[in-house]
Amino acid sequence: MGYRIFLAGASGVIGRRLVPLLIEAGHHVTGIGRTPRSGDAVRAMGAFYIAVDVFNADGLRDAMITARPQIVIHQLTDLPEALDPALMNEAILRNARIRDEGTRNLVAGARAAGTRRIIAQSIAWAYAPGQPPYAESDPLDIDAQGSRATTLRGIARLEGQVLNARNLAGIVLRYGQLYGPDTGRDVPAGASPLHVDAAAHAAFCALDRGDPGIFNIAEAEGEVIIRKAIDGLGWRADFRLSEEKMKVRA
Numbered sequence: 524m525g526y527r528i529f530l531a532g533a534s535g536v537i538g539r540r541l542v543p544l545l546i547e548a549g550h551h552v553t554g555i556g557r558t559p560r561s562g563d564a565v566r567a568m569g570a571f572y573i574a575v576d577v578f579n580a581d582g583l584r585d586a587m588i589t590a591r592p593q594i595v596i597h598q599l600t601d602l603p604e605a606l607d608p609a610l611m612n613e614a615i616l617r618n619a620r621i622r623d624e625g626t627r628n629l630v631a632g633a634r635a636a637g638t639r640r641i642i643a644q645s646i647a648w649a650y651a652p653g654q655p656p657y658a659e660s661d662p663l664d665i666d667a668q669g670s671r672a673t674t675l676r677g678i679a680r681l682e683g684q685v686l687n688a689r690n691l692a693g694i695v696l697r698y699g700q701l702y703g704p705d706t707g708r709d710v711p712a713g714a715s716p717l718h719v720d721a722a723a724h725a726a727f728c729a730l731d732r733g734d735p736g737i738f739n740i741a742e743a744e745g746e747v748i749i750r751k752a753i754d755g756l757g758w759r760a761d762f763r764l765s766e767e768k769m770k771v772r773a
Contacts (some may be wrong), residue, residue, distance in 0.1 A: 525550035526730060528637070529590050531629055533570060534561040537644070540600065540723035540764055542568045548727070553590040555583075577625040579634075587632035594728055595633045597643035597685070598749060599625055601625050615670050617618045619677030622697065626681045630688045631649035640692045641686045642729045647697040647715045647739050647747045649678050655714075655746040659697070659737040660680035682737070692735045699741030717760075721734030732756050 528545055531539045533554025542565060545552045552570035555577070556562060562572030573586045577599060587595070591685045602619040626643065633641050650657040654655040667675045685693040699721060700713030711718075717740060726734045733755045739747040752758040 524592045527551045527591055528551050528553070529555045529592035529595045529633075529636075529731075530598065531596065531625075532556075532600065532644075533565045533572070535598055535600060536701065536719055537722050538655065539568075539705065540720055541596070542570050542726045543764065543768075544723060545571060548570070551562065551732075553586075553592065554726050555586065555765070573598065575597055577621065577628055579658065580628045583628050584632040584635050587629075587636040589637075591636055592638050592722070594639070594730055595629060595638050595641045597626060597629055597641065600644070605703055607735060611752045612670065615673050618735075619673050620756075622677035622681035629640065630684050631674045631690060634688065638691060640694070641685055641688065642694045642726055643681060644726075645678055645682055645695045645697045645737075646674075647699045647717075647741050647745075649697070650747075653716055656748045657739070657746060657747045657750060658701045659739055676696065686735065686737070694733055695737045696722075696729065697737060697747070698722050699739075699745060700724075709743065715739075715741035715747050717741045718763065720764045720765070721760050721762045723764070728752075728756040728758045 528550050530552055531630055533542055534556045544638045546569040554565040554570045555573050555575050556708045557576050565572045575582045575586045599621050601621055604669040651662045664675055682695050699715030699717035701717055701719050702708035702711050706719050737747050738752040740752055741747050741749055
């Protein structure tokens with residue numbers, strides 16, 4: 524029997540790769556987004572869809588209570604298409620708000636709905652400067668300046684709210700720099716690259732594996748140690764979705 528899953532960010536870059544994995548495995552998925560239009564692709568993949576803004580705390584809580592999810596997956600971001608550099612400054616501010624206020628509302632809704640587990644997207648390039656590779660126990664760059672400081676504040680608040688939520692088992696996935704379909708990058712890039720399919724696979728693995736805590740999710744030979752995710756989640760950095768899984772369901 525599958526789980527009832529509430530996926531925030533179902534129509535996003537990772538969400539579109541994750542929904543087919545969840546549906547194929549027999550899970551009941553409710554995805555959310557801010558507009559009815561975003562739901563077309565989500566419903567086509569076999570999931571339910573609710574148009575609700577994550578900043579609407581009351582509406583979100585009501586939607587989550589109706590869905591009664593056993594597991595909540597937080598994949599929300601607000602990034603420009605192809606990571607357009609001209610739009611990134613505003614996107615950084617929007618992302619920080621999602622990671623703080625949006626996460627707070629998701630955690631509150633999950634607790635109201637009786638959810639037992641929450642899985643949230645974080646980033647693997649938030650560590651304080653030091654000698655890589657970095658382990659999950661290494662400190663974050665809390666002394667960062669400029670736009671990085673905005674990003675790090677959002678990340679710290681997201682992780683703290685997920686890991687410290689009462690009556691919820693919190694899993695934080697620190698993703699490396701994404702590449703692959705719809706990411707704006709066709710080849711690995713950055714200090715800790717990660718294919719978008721492997722990112723979706725990590726969230727899938729975390730449904731019922733892994734003790735509460737933080738997991739680095741990136742390819743080997745990068746700046747972060749990934750052994751904890753391999754051993755604890757059964758995660759594979761080389762995981763790729765087949766074309767068959769990505770076919771739109773009627």
